[in-house]
Amino acid sequence: MAERILMKGNEALAEAAIRAGCRHFFGYPITPQTEISAYMAKKMPKVGGLYLQAESEVAAINMVLGAASAGVRTMTSSSSPGISLKTEGISYIAGSDLPCVIIDIQRGGPGLGGIQPSQADYWQATKATGHGDFQLLVFAPSTVQEMANTVFDAFELAEKYRMPAMIFADGMLGQMMEPVTFPEREPEISEKPWAADGHKGQRTHNIINSLYLQPQDLERLVRERFERYDVIKKTEVRYDEFMTEDADILLVAYGATARIVKSAVVEARSKGIKAGLLRPITLWPFPSEAIAAAAANTKAILCVEMSMGQMVDDVRLAVGGKQVDFFGRTGGIIPTPAEVLAQIEELARR
Amino acid sequence: MKTLNAVLAGFGGQGILFAGKVIAYCGLVEERQVSWLPSYGPEMRGGTANCSVCLADEPIGSPLVVQPDVLIAMNNPSYDKFIDAVRPGGIAIVDSTLIDRKCDREDIAVHYVPATRLADEQNLKGLANIILIGKMLAETEFASADAVEKAIAKCVPPSKQHLIDANLRAIELGKNQ
Numbered sequence: 001m002a003e004r005i006l007m008k009g010n011e012a013l014a015e016a017a018i019r020a021g022c023r024h025f026f027g028y029p030i031t032p033q034t035e036i037s038a039y040m041a042k043k044m045p046k047v048g049g050l051y052l053q054a055e056s057e058v059a060a061i062n063m064v065l066g067a068a069s070a071g072v073r074t075m076t077s078s079s080s081p082g083i084s085l086k087t088e089g090i091s092y093i094a095g096s097d098l099p100c101v102i103i104d105i106q107r108g109g110p111g112l113g114g115i116q117p118s119q120a121d122y123w124q125a126t127k128a129t130g131h132g133d134f135q136l137l138v139f140a141p142s143t144v145q146e147m148a149n150t151v152f153d154a155f156e157l158a159e160k161y162r163m164p165a166m167i168f169a170d171g172m173l174g175q176m177m178e179p180v181t182f183p184e185r186e187p188e189i190s191e192k193p194w195a196a197d198g199h200k201g202q203r204t205h206n207i208i209n210s211l212y213l214q215p216q217d218l219e220r221l222v223r224e225r226f227e228r229y230d231v232i233k234k235t236e237v238r239y240d241e242f243m244t245e246d247a248d249i250l251l252v253a254y255g256a257t258a259r260i261v262k263s264a265v266v267e268a269r270s271k272g273i274k275a276g277l278l279r280p281i282t283l284w285p286f287p288s289e290a291i292a293a294a295a296a297n298t299k300a301i302l303c304v305e306m307s308m309g310q311m312v313d314d315v316r317l318a319v320g321g322k323q324v325d326f327f328g329r330t331g332g333i334i335p336t337p338a339e340v341l342a343q344i345e346e347l348a349r350r
Numbered sequence: 351m352k353t354l355n356a357v358l359a360g361f362g363g364q365g366i367l368f369a370g371k372v373i374a375y376c377g378l379v380e381e382r383q384v385s386w387l388p389s390y391g392p393e394m395r396g397g398t399a400n401c402s403v404c405l406a407d408e409p410i411g412s413p414l415v416v417q418p419d420v421l422i423a424m425n426n427p428s429y430d431k432f433i434d435a436v437r438p439g440g441i442a443i444v445d446s447t448l449i450d451r452k453c454d455r456e457d458i459a460v461h462y463v464p465a466t467r468l469a470d471e472q473n474l475k476g477l478a479n480i481i482l483i484g485k486m487l488a489e490t491e492f493a494s495a496d497a498v499e500k501a502i503a504k505c506v507p508p509s510k511q512h513l514i515d516a517n518l519r520a521i522e523l524g525k526n527q
Contacts, residue, residue: 006371006378006386006504032390115390143409176413177371177386179378263411336416 002181009144009173010035012180013103014043016151017075021187022101023049024074026063028056028082031115032171033105036077057082061089061102068098069208071195073155073187077103079171080121081112083129090164091130095210097194097225099158101151102136102166105174108332116332117171117256122310125168126284133222135229137165137236138283140254144178146281152185157236159190161228168283170306172256172334229285237290238281243269244294247276249347252291252315253304254280257335261304264340273348283311288318295319300347302327304340351382351407354492355415357432358479359400360424360445365479368505369422370401372483372517375501376493377405385413398427405492420490422482424448424465443485445478461485463527469520477520484524 007015014036017025025044027037037053044051054060060076067074078086083104093100106121108114125138137157141147147169154165196206212218242262244250249268253261258279268275278294280287295301301324303312309326316324327343329335356373360366367388377384387402402415416435421442423429429442429449436442438457447466463485465478474481480502487498502517 004378004381006374006384171390172387172413175388175390177374177384178410178413179384259410260412262409266411334412334414336414337412338416 002184004179004181006177007144007180008035008175008177009147009169010105010175011039012144012148013077013151013167014039016148016182017101017155018043018047018049019182019187020073020152020155021189022073022075022155023047024067024072025050026052026054026060026067026074026076028054028060028078030079030082032107032117032174033077033079033103035174036103036105057085058089061086061093064100064102065089065093065096065098068093068100069096069196071192071197073189075101075103077105079105079107080109080118083121083124087124087130090136091132091134092210093164094130094134094136095132096208097162098164098208099155099162100164101154101158102164104166104168106168106170108330114332115171117306117334118330118332119170119255119257119306120308120310120330121168122283122305122307125166126286126314129166134225135163135284137161137163137232138168139165140168140281140283141173142255142258142279144173144176144180147173148180149183152183152187156188159192161232162194163225163228168255170256233285236282237285237287239287239290240279240281241290241294242277242279244276244278246274247294248274248299249276249344250295250298250301251275251277251304251340251344252280252301252311253277254283254311257304257306260335260337261340263337264344267337267341268344268348271345273344275344280311286314286318288314291315291318292320295322300325300350302343302347304328304335304343306330306334351380351405353407354403354405354420354490355418356403356420356422356486357400357415357418357435358403358422359398359428359432360479362397362399364399364424365476366399366424367401369479369483370403371505372480372498372501373403373405373492375504376497379497379500379504380493382407383410385410387413398425400428400432420486422486424479424482426451441489443482443489445482447478459489461489461527463524465524468523468527472519472523474516474520474523477516480517480520481524481527484521485527486524487521488525488527
């Protein structure tokens with residue numbers, strides 16, 4: 001069996017990316033994700049890959065655009081304010097139908113905000129990571145192990161659907177160490193007949209572009225992209241359920257918050273309160289149907305986030321008119337299991 | 351084995367994060383669930399640093415320890431910040447060379463170990479942190495002696511192998527306090 005290694009979430013992401021065949025990383029430092037860049041700087045030269053610290057976040061994401069155009073596995077990482085800077089490039093990548101992986105280790109905002117963990121960029125990741133009609137695949141791992149596993153999936157699905165994928169975590173998951181066992185999994189790197197990697201006189205040249213001045217052309221391309229999104233919504237939704245079968249109180253939480261909520265659910269059960277947790281693993285596509293099903297017979301629904309309430313919008317849409325309560329801490333404060341338990345107990349009394 | 355939630359706190363440069371890693375690696379070699387979460391504020395040498403470490407047999411929920419079973423404190427600000435948070439029935443191990451406070455809580459056991467002075471006297475400079483881990487081992491038996499030895503071997507970088515013996519001596523010294 002593969003060795004269990006104690007690693008920071010950030011380092012596990014970086015190592016997994018290398019194992020998944022990523023050989024082109026473009027970064028720019030920002031707390032709390034800098035270990036990803038540092039790890040890549042150390043390891044990439046040893047595997048014949050490229051680590052490049054760009055002059056800015058904007059430059060880094062455009063280097064990703066260039067590398068992705070050439071058909072290689074490429075990645076960048078940042079934290080909230082840096083992702084804001086990258087959004088223009090992300091939109092261009094989406095508009096050019098290019099696969100890549102973008103890592104967001106969120107910190108408190110808005111503005112420069114703080115450097116402690118946060119989930120206040122849910123809207124940004126799932127609804128507006130740049131201008132235009134487009135989506136990213138958004139994965140929200142909850143453990144260091146899951147961070148490592150998700151990198152492989154993110155690259156493969158990004159290539160399958162020719163679109164950017166985001167791994168959406170936070171400072172807690174990035175900074176904490178947990179045991180991780182790297183999956184013994186050969187990267188499945190797909191053929192890329194569309195890549196601008198030199199036609200050598202053997203074929204017509206490929207064009208990578210996001211500028212379409214004829215509205216008919218642009219509408220057609222956007223519609224084609226949304227047909228792919230429909231397939232993704234049907235086939236790529238991922239979530240995890242914990243004690244939801246007989247739950248009276250359904251909790252919905254993702255990422256680091258989900259592990260805190262899970263502790264509160266266990267505690268609530270020991271007090272005779274039937275609580276359960278549904279944890280979205282993909283935030284886009286969002287597990288709306290699973291949430292609706294899990295909420296069908298519950299008395300209360302509580303969404304918990306490290307924000308003022310963003311994913312709660314999607315939970316409300318999923319359950320169509322049922323009351324959804326919200327509990328959140330923001331600005332870099334991590335909710336405690338006791339705080340969440342108090343919310344559950346209050347709902348149980350209602 | 352028992353679940354352990356520990357907070358280690360002190361100045362940057364005292365090896366707080368390293369000491370936390372030693373505990374975490376003990377859990378790793380004993381094939382337990384482990385988490386280690388550092389404070390990553392604007393800490394630097396001379397500033398404050400702390401970390402949370404959990405050892406458990408079930409998957410760990412929050413890696414942030416709010417109510418530690420064990421507190422290791424290596425300076426006054428850390429003692430002041432965390433002493434009231436210790437779980438009733440828990441223990442605090444304080445470096446009494448650097449901390450001049452005396453605890454008046456009666457629901458926790460407080461052990462005063464002059465770790466920094468002992469480290470200086472015993473030619474173990476910079477290993478006050480590990481002396482305190484030794485004391486913690488004696489008080490809580492959170493890992494086997496074999497696991498501690500393996501954990502230290504994993505934590506000490508390959509370029510500093512000569513420090514392994516010093517670390518093991520520091521553990522023994524701490525155990526006997």
